[in-house]
Amino acid sequence: MKVFKFGGASLESIERIQNVGKIIQSFPGEKILIVISAMGKTTNELENVAQNYFMRKREIAAQILYNIEQHHIQLAEKLLGVHEHPLFTQLQQFFTEAEWTLGEKPIRPYDYYYDQIVSMGELLSTAIVSAYFNQVGINNCWLDVRDIFKTDDNFRDANLDWDTTQAIVNEKVLPLFNDYNIAIAQGFIGSTDQNETVTLGREGSDYTAAIFANMLDAESQTIWKDVEGLKNADPKIFQDTVNIPEITFSEVIEMAYYGAQVIHPKTIKPLQNKQIPLLVKCFLNKDLPGTIIKEDADVRQLPPIFVLKRNQVMISVTSRDYAFITEDKISDIYDIFHEHKVKIHLMQNGAISFSCVIDNNPEKIEQLIKSLHVDFKVTYNEGLELLTVRHYKNGLLEEKTKGRKILLEQRSPTTAQLLVK
Numbered sequence: 106m107k108v109f110k111f112g113g114a115s116l117e118s119i120e121r122i123q124n125v126g127k128i129i130q131s132f133p134g135e136k137i138l139i140v141i142s143a144m145g146k147t148t149n150e151l152e153n154v155a156q157n158y159f160m161r162k163r164e165i166a167a168q169i170l171y172n173i174e175q176h177h178i179q180l181a182e183k184l185l186g187v188h189e190h191p192l193f194t195q196l197q198q199f200f201t202e203a204e205w206t207l208g209e210k211p212i213r214p215y216d217y218y219y220d221q222i223v224s225m226g227e228l229l230s231t232a233i234v235s236a237y238f239n240q241v242g243i244n245n246c247w248l249d250v251r252d253i254f255k256t257d258d259n260f261r262d263a264n265l266d267w268d269t270t271q272a273i274v275n276e277k278v279l280p281l282f283n284d285y286n287i288a289i290a291q292g293f294i295g296s297t298d299q300n301e302t303v304t305l306g307r308e309g310s311d312y313t314a315a316i317f318a319n320m321l322d323a324e325s326q327t328i329w330k331d332v333e334g335l336k337n338a339d340p341k342i343f344q345d346t347v348n349i350p351e352i353t354f355s356e357v358i359e360m361a362y363y364g365a366q367v368i369h370p371k372t373i374k375p376l377q378n379k380q381i382p383l384l385v386k387c388f389l390n391k392d393l394p395g396t397i398i399k400e401d402a403d404v405r406q407l408p409p410i411f412v413l414k415r416n417q418v419m420i421s422v423t424s425r426d427y428a429f430i431t432e433d434k435i436s437d438i439y440d441i442f443h444e445h446k447v448k449i450h451l452m453q454n455g456a457i458s459f460s461c462v463i464d465n466n467p468e469k470i471e472q473l474i475k476s477l478h479v480d481f482k483v484t485y486n487e488g489l490e491l492l493t494v495r496h497y498k499n500g501l502l503e504e505k506t507k508g509r510k511i512l513l514e515q516r517s518p519t520t521a522q523l524l525v526k
């Protein structure tokens with residue numbers, strides 16, 4: 106059994122969906138569970154629907170939803186070459202459910218409505234791909250992952266109930282492969298024990314695939330991307346990047362932790378626990394070797410790895426009365442960050458000050474500063490970039506930060522982090 110994951114970029118046009126079909130046809134007779142994300146940038150558009158709905162701008166929300174509907178229906182009609190097909194009834198049901206939500210007065214927290222609306226992207230894309238695959242002879246079974254992935258009700262970042270989900274996978278998913286070689290499921294979504302739809306956090310489809318791989322004891326998981334494999338930096342930001350043929354789970358966890366936006370950070374653990382290799386392959390050229398991520402990879406030749414986080418803010422907290430920032434004060438400061446769900450990417454403290462680097466999220470920062478301000482003087486500096494370099498060599502950091510002002514710097518033997526303006 107293999108698990109494949111196709112993300113939004115691999116499904117953003119008719120040609121790309123046809124290409125995914127060709128990739129699957131190049132694995133004849135194999136049992137494959139395919140996890141699929143929403144097409145293109147649909148998730149961002151649905152976020153827009155959710156925000157407008159919650160701000161009581163229902164007409165705008167309905168208009169954006171209508172545009173999404175038209176786009177998916179037109180794409181499906183062209184892809185299947187027909188106007189009549191059970192798929193269109195299925196798509197209509199998803200839209201009707203979303204319209205019902207938009208018709209309600211928002212009485213529950215935003216995150217609940219977000220999940221009800223945004224989850225639709227994956228339901229639409231999987232339904233369309235499944236119908237197309239059946240039409241071109243890739244016989245497959247469409248799964249509603251909400252009947253399989255059971256979670257708590259932490260909307261927008263739901264936590265999986267592993268035991269219940271494993272029992273459902275054993276009972277409902279495994280037997281399907283007696284009748285089908287291919288099953289198609291949505292990434293990113295699940296449901297509570299009350300059957301309320303949840304999402305697992307943005308870019309969560311890699312994680313969905315890893316959960317399936319773990320629970321199905323898959324031989325491997327492959328994520329199909331628009332890059333030749335895992336590279337030593339994001340090729341959209343850095344020039345002269347190189348492909349990494351093999352790399353360990355722990356190195357990828359480090360990359361994800363420092364902010365590399367190529368594999369969802371939660372993806373590695375379910376695979377590592379069962380020693381299931383993760384392959385990163387290019388959907389634009391399936392014959393490229395890509396990258397294999399596994400426990401015992403040979404990392405002696407690993408190049409320096411760069412991760413750049415843009416749009417960062419440095420928050421500096423100083424005690425009002427020249428009192429030292431001691432352990433108890435640091436603990437209080439940490440509690441405030443935790444309370445506001447703000448993740449610290451880098452921190453440093455001195456005698457009477459504590460500085461840290463966070464993402465620029467104006468609403469969260471405003472609330473955070475209000476809370477910190479009760480006991481401390483707070484300053485902040487925005488428009489910064491946080492560069493992390495793993496396995497850096499002499500001269501490399503100077504070269505990469507030439508002409509820039511360095512506001513904070515931290516180095517261990519393997520990792521350097523520089524906050525630059």
Ligand SMILES: Nc1ncnc2c1ncn2[C@@H]1O[C@H](COP(=O)(O)OP(=O)(O)O)[C@@H](O)[C@H]1O
Nearest residue numbers: 112113114115330332335336338339341366367
């Ligand atoms: N180290 C890296 N190696 C390869 N790609 C990277 C890396 N860091 C960031 N990326 C970016 O990840 C993108 C692919 O991931 P993503 O857009 O999330 O794909 P999908 O949504 O289709 O799963 C690439 O286009 C590339 O710009």
Ligand SMILES: N[C@@H](CC(=O)OP(=O)(O)O)C(=O)O
Nearest residue numbers: 112113142148307308309310
């Ligand atoms: N569609 C969701 C889940 C996801 O993982 O998407 P992608 O595989 O395209 O990153 C998102 O955009 O967050």
